Amino acid sequence: MNAARWEHFEHKADIGIRGYGNTLAEAFEQAAIAMTTVVTDLSLIHAVTPIHIRCADRDHDTLFYDWINALIYEMATRKMLFSQFNVEIDQERLSATATGEAIDIEQHQPSVEIKGATFTELGVYQEDGLWVAQCVIDV
């Protein structure tokens, strides 16, 4: 059974993103989808252009914080939205491909701009044999 899935969780002012996966990398990929869906519907984004992201940090929590912030940075500076994520994690090093396209206001109807990942409810852990990665993002 494929355990990969994502969800949002409630935060009054902002919103929480959570990814589940069989592996740590898969949980990170799913959380990235959860973040994208805060902005627009995933089905509206065509996976056309791949970009590469690398980060490294001292533990899983901060690596996840770095990953989400790296994506936010790429979305902001390239004016892109991403719909497909391929993550590889080796120890505390992450290497990923995010694939998407340039933002088109008409097509994507983006609702908010994401400011950054936060330490609120930040956590990477295992639960019932699954990896979970989550945090609240500031919008």
Add this chain to the structure above:
Amino acid sequence: MDINQLQRISNNEWQIDAHAGMRVPALIYASEALIEDMDEKVYQQVTNVARLPGIVKASYAMPDAHWGYGFPIGGVAAFDADQGGVVSAGGVGFDISCGVRTLHTGLAIDEVMASQRALADLLYQHVPAGLGSTGNIHLNNKQMKAMLEGGAAWAIDRGYGEREDLLRIEEQGCMPGADPSQVSQFAKKRQQNEMGTLGSGNHYLEVQKVVEIYDADIAQRFGVAQDDIKISIHCGSRGLGHQIGTEFLKLMVASAKDHGIKLPDRELACAPILSEVGQQYLGAMRAAINCALANREIITHLTREAVHRLFPQAKLDLLYDVSHNTCKQEQHEIDGEKKQLYVHRKGATRAFGPGHPELPAELREAGQPVLIGGTMGTASYILAGTEQGMNLAYGSACHGAGRSMSRRQATRQWHGGQVIQDLAERGIVIRSPSKRGVAEEAPGAYKDVSAVVASAQAAGLARLVARLEPLICIKG
């Protein structure tokens, strides 16, 4: 929040005595009804802030307090550098120097209403709003440095804005002590095409009418009269501030550990003011304040251009510009002694009382204008700082309504198109690139801002001056 945990000082002031590692008490300024509606997290966060080193007098929560990042949103706390006091990125927030400015127009309701849709279209075409929008200004490294040092004054030197505006901006439009070299290349890159953009989320540009005057004397000094048309702009330091916030939040977690500061919550990440990281953050944060001031100045210029196309006679003088996510070095009197303190205001507006030397001469007797934003369907308020407020929470007041419902809940309850139509029937024109964004910002998703400002006034934090209702709202 369970009100039974609080000690009642008055109907709008509640205390939590120092306990379990709190260095000072916590004070919440709000009515019983607002407190009962507050998240329990506010209790946790306002008491956690009271545990930080070097905090002076008390940790405060404003009437609109809600769950923030380490500090509550609507939180105020001052620190003494000589007592090991700290500066915290979470205590300022990601959108550094987010704030509100209000412009006079000199226009009459009738003439605006006769061209309401045309004016909405012009403003919407002129002021870039929403995700992915860019401005017409693109900064190279040298210009970026000058902007981060110069703030609104930099914008005016480049022809965006009027020289007289500077007197009506906190710090006269230019925050001293900014250090652009502490702003990362990532933060600068995020900003290079974003000058003069409104952003998204709860940021807006509104054309408003004054519907009620509460204090005729102060209103007159502010130049606010019944039926006046005003324009208010709510936005901040854009991508640059967000990037600085995320970078320093992480750095400060490590710094707190290095300095032996025990954090009750990782999000309270902070650094001693006199440490290297503390000074780096202050330099970067002040640069971000200048970025926000420059950004609002450019948007003001674009607004003037748009309005003048339809109304060449309009006079769009600046009433005032406030920032509500900052940490500023200020002088305050503590037990009869004047002290330099670092005052964090996270989702709180500075509200200096009458006579304060920072205020421009024309406003000094009235007190600082305090601009409180509402939603696109309710009201905004103009208040004035009070003498009493200077001793309550370092001359601070609330900043807005705060959400009562998450964005997700809001999109389940409303459709953007319907919200726009409902507001149109009430005479309010909305322009936004995103219908979903409009649904998320539906007026019903916010708390009642009237109750918040009434409580701020009852607590003595600020005095009500006028109420404004929207006619046009440009939503990012």
